[in-house]
Amino acid sequence: MSPPVVPRYHHSVQMYEDTDALVRTIGAFIAEGLEAGQPAIVVATARHRERIIADLYGRLIPCDKAIQAGRLIMYDAAETMRQIMVDNAPDPVRFERAFAAAMEDIHQRHGRGPIRVYGEMVDLACARGLTTAALQLETLGNRLAMQYEVGILCGYERGRFEGASAFLREVCSLHSHVIDTGGAPFAKAV
Numbered sequence: 789m790s791p792p793v794v795p796r797y798h799h800s801v802q803m804y805e806d807t808d809a810l811v812r813t814i815g816a817f818i819a820e821g822l823e824a825g826q827p828a829i830v831v832a833t834a835r836h837r838e839r840i841i842a843d844l845y846g847r848l849i850p851c852d853k854a855i856q857a858g859r860l861i862m863y864d865a866a867e868t869m870r871q872i873m874v875d876n877a878p879d880p881v882r883f884e885r886a887f888a889a890a891m892e893d894i895h896q897r898h899g900r901g902p903i904r905v906y907g908e909m910v911d912l913a914c915a916r917g918l919t920t921a922a923l924q925l926e927t928l929g930n931r932l933a934m935q936y937e938v939g940i941l942c943g944y945e946r947g948r949f950e951g952a953s954a955f956l957r958e959v960c961s962l963h964s965h966v967i968d969t970g971g972a973p974f975a976k977a978v
Contacts, residue, residue, distance in 0.1 A: 799926075800965040800966070801965070801966050802814075811836070811840060818830065818860070822860065828859070828860050828904040829887075830860070831865050833908065891903060903937065910922040923955075923959070929942070930962060
């Protein structure tokens with residue numbers, strides 16, 4: 789399965805049980821963008837960042853060069869959350885400050901155009917029981933994506949939704965595409 793094409797704005801979510809499937813989806817999404825000249829930002833845990841880098845190298849993407857050129861930017865999801873959260877909720881000003889500066893830097897270095905972003909702060913928020921914060925992060929991400937022509941892919945462990953069908957519907961409604969662990973689209977709940 790090839791990842792969705794990123795036109796001007798796109799926000800997909802990967803529901804996963806198998807981390808290998810998640811990493812393959814992320815790798816394909818980021819690699820396709822880098823090969824098309826689209827810069828990318830990855831906001832992930834250290835463990836996932838290492839696996840994403842390995843996947844990209846396996847796809848013959850020279851990550852070290854992309855990072856040096858500012859075409860691939862890697863952030864730690866937990867550290868980024870610490871910077872933007874206030875009282876267990878994302879602060880819109882801090883969120884904007886954290887990501888708008890990166891977007892502007894990318895545009896100055898590489899010109900205006902699509903940027904691909906993979907993020908898992910939402911999943912970290914859910915792991916901490918902060919589902920409202922996860923939905924707020926999704927909404928802030930949508931605003932940023934529309935403003936900066938960003939294609940977003942985020943990942944949630946499927947287990948986060950057990951017994952939480954209303955939360956699942958809300959998450960799905962905030963995304964343009966919903967992908968299961970096998971890569972097949974869910975019926976989008978809007």
